[in-house]
Amino acid sequence: MATGMFALLSALLLLEAPWRAASSQQVPVLLWSSESSLWSAQPSTHGGHVTTDLQLNQYVDAALCNGPKNVLLFLQEKLSIEDFTAFGGVYGNKQDSVFPNLENIMESSPSSLVLPAVDWYAANILPTYLKEKLGVSPLHVDPSTLLELRLDANIPSLLIVSLPYTSSAGLVATKDVLRTNDQMIGQVLSTLKSGGIPCTAILTAFRPSWVNRENDFGVGSFGRQLLAVEAETPSYPPLSVNDTENKPCILFWASNITVSMDRELDLTNATFISPGSQITAGSVCRNDSAVLALNYNNDIRIIFRFDNRRYPVSARHWFTMTHVEIYNGTVNATFLAPQVNAPSNYSYHCEFVSSLPLYGPLLVRNTSESSPAFTWRITITDFQIQAFNVTGMRFSYASDCAGFFSPGIWMGLITTLLFVFILTYGLHMVMSLKTMDRFDDPKGPSISVPQTE
Template sequence: MAAGMFLLPLSVLLVLGAPWRAASSQQVPVLLWSSESSLWTSPPGTHGGHVTTDLQLGQYLDTALSNGPRNVLLFLQEKLSIEDFTAFGGVYGNKQDSVFPNLENIMESSPSSLVLPAVDWYAANILPTYLKEKLGVSPLHVDQTTLLELRLNESIPSLLVVRLPYGNSAGIVSTKDILRANDEVIGQVLSTLKSEGVPYTALLTALRPSWVNKENDFAVGSFGRQLLATATPTPTYPPLVFNQTQGIPCMLFWASNIKVFMGQEMDLTNATFRGSDPDITKDSFCNRSGNSMLVLNYNNGLKIVFRLQSRWYPVSGRPWFTLNQVELFNGTVNATFLAPQVNAPSNYSYHCEYVSNLAQHGSLLVRNTSESSPGFTWQLTITDFQIQAFNVTGTKFHYASDCAGFFSPGIWMGLVTTLLFVFILTYGLHMVMSLKTMDRFDDPKGPSISVPQNE
């Protein structure tokens, strides 16, 4: 019943705004909590990269509205993405550097709470309409002042909507400060309800995402960065799959080229993906909630080790993984590289055009100076690097978090050229405005000026 009611306003939007619906491929988070316990007995069993649909969101809300309080509080932010919690939230309960201390405390202390990291944002947009039809009341837009004047009744349903900004047009206040102010508003509003002893169910979501992620489903061979490029065709061999127990995949690795240099260059691409070499079953292991390690043992004695770690971020509702180290072994000679910039959500894979210790390829790998053999020069370059060590559900990668930066060389050239023209224009205007005319002129029809000379 609830799912059908939730889909009804959506069908109207599909008829009236089909082009808008077709373009809405981004997601927003939805955070739910309530003063009533046991509304959600268990977290939703979703696979990595799962996007909550309007039908599933309606089912979660139906449970809360049927069994929980009838006073519903909707915090509707202008823009919000799960990356905001990761970028500005605390890690492992450390709230000193977090801009969401109130929200973190609420989610941890509430009798019932639920975090949906990725929800279709068109579904979040019609939440006021769905809640209006479900509760049978019109939404009332309130702030902290008007909330103090209201007298809520536990037996009478109510729908209160609190609008929260994300940025300002002048750009004077930073996004971090605005999010911190929004967190204070959430804390003050909930403190008011708590002081009045009013039971409630609250939601936090947004009208649209703040981080636009151009992430596609990166199956092997579909890396797609081909605009105005004449690159060589992408290889079509499958990724390297490590199965830990009962033949279930738990780690995926793929690259279009692997080169190692120590005195001489070794191309390991064919040996890695097109032959029986390397052996990955000897030392590799998976731990879906902690550490994982992929070990490539080659027949020539070379060994490459990828050490990955997953860390939990409480407010974002999902862990992120980091490639802590890449180790190279060749007998007694070894090298260790740190890779702090290689990270992504644990339900995503990570992709980068180059993972290398060479400066021309971005230097994502940093040589560990404390290693035992600093006298040897190792170089490692992996092209079209892609790895996933957590939440693997098959032999295909999940959505990929790409390392590509926003400012490409072409954009930098355009910015520098624009700044140069602005400087020239400003200098020319300054010169024109500095010109002065003479305050006196000689009259050509009048008597000439005679200058006496002394003899």
């Protein structure tokens, strides 16, 4: 029997300081089931622990193997652990809580589990993982359509309920939306309970709703503060290309993608936020080469071509982005990218991959082609890609384009060497001083000089 979700959250608040500074990229995951002792054998979470996708899959597998085959997934647009601490009955005052149904469900369920910090990409790929494990297509439902369904306890099913989140910054609007979502959760579960259908339910979100900044804490702040400029990083999963076994073989992420010729087009949302069904059509994964093709509704197509070779000098394989091609009808462009390379078991990251001289450039126009490539311009910010040796939805260690010896490091080294030279020269001068081997004796006979007339 669960001891209560919000009692657990109260204990976690005492240990949350180490992970609050990094919680801008984590979302909570709440699991409960009508079957008892599902997660008793799983290791318990502790303050500061961030649950990865593999660890979350272990919790889900335990529920799918030993629990009901009917899975109910509540997906909220945004959710953070701070929503429960700010609007829930954490300190025993449940009268003002906006989660009365969720509190009662977590306390009365035979099995329940609270994961306060889960990597955002793990929550984003959770519907796909459940679909593969259950072998059924997900069905998006709401309380009205749920009454028309005829569920069987012996037949697996995946029901997804989408929950909104307010776009307003006001606490009152947020509180009202969370209260409405809690009522919807209670209504859906009451419908299943009245029909005698056992189920396992999961509540999570695509991205966090609260962004905790490091300088919000007067004591014990983490990270560098001097000359640091904090920028918001988009929290969406990388774009993936799957192989024949439906496993990711190419990962691509960027905070901004802009192409321009006669006008400037921002393709970021069309690539990561709301991609079309054919966004990666034409992409190819091989051991010695790879192709990432991005297809957009405005007839623009961007193709990244990669080559993977073994170099005897380094005794390892390295991949190189050989070409970047842009197609838009009859006006095409090809850019060479010989500097975009990394070991094949690494990913490649660069702050700017652009054809503009202002940022490098890493993309060089192919002068051998006759098409007017100079009219095309492309800039990708926070570019990161991995085209070989991909394992799951997480990038491998990144080989960054920024060199280790930056201008600031060179200035520090030269200044240090100059001071060391001056100190060494001064010590040498001091140590080379010698005392006089004889002195004039003032007590000796005086020298007389005879005078001649």
